Amino acid sequence: MRDGARVHKVYFAPATPCDRLLAHDSVEPAIKEKLKAQFEGLDPVRLLQEMRTTQQILSDFAAHGVSTAEGPTDESDVAVFLASLSSAWKESEARPTHRKQPKAKHWWRSRVDPFADAWPLIEGWLVAEPSVPANVLMDRLAAMFPEAYASQEKLRTLQRRVKAWRAERVKELITGGLSKPAAIPAEA
Known part of the structure; x- marks a missing residue:
């Protein structure tokens, strides 16, 4: 409804679609009865x-x-x-x-491993001193190979590799020889 420049909006009372159909004049009474019966039967x-x-x-x-x-x-x-x-x-x-489906574990590398060539050396240091921190290992690498490991930008990668190595060693200690298949002796 308009009163000059002012508009007054009039809204219908809130109703469900079924209630609107039942209140509408153009719907036949037989259909209204079917709707009422169906609505009353709903749980x-x-x-x-x-x-x-x-x-x-x-x-x-x-x-x-x-x-x-x-x-x-x-x-x-x-x-x-x-x-x-x-x-x-x-x-x-x-x-x-709405449950999240389990995703496949991300096991592949997205970049070339910067410690692939130096890992046997690092692993030897870890075997000799298992509690040595990764930043000390990084300093040793920087002293031996300054052109490749002079900056500390690869330190987090080394920390992850050392953490994974230690977790593997702990798993081997706990499970012992259970995780590895027993060697089958060759018959002579």
């Missing part, structure tokens, strides 16, 4: 449970290629579902389509 909690079950089946099928078809649910399943709603907010999003 939003059961509908939500069916949607989540279907999402879980689709998610499993997409992730694993396996169909986990489930039969119809009984009332006890609905009771369990309703009981879980009170704590669902603590676990964040409950829908299976």
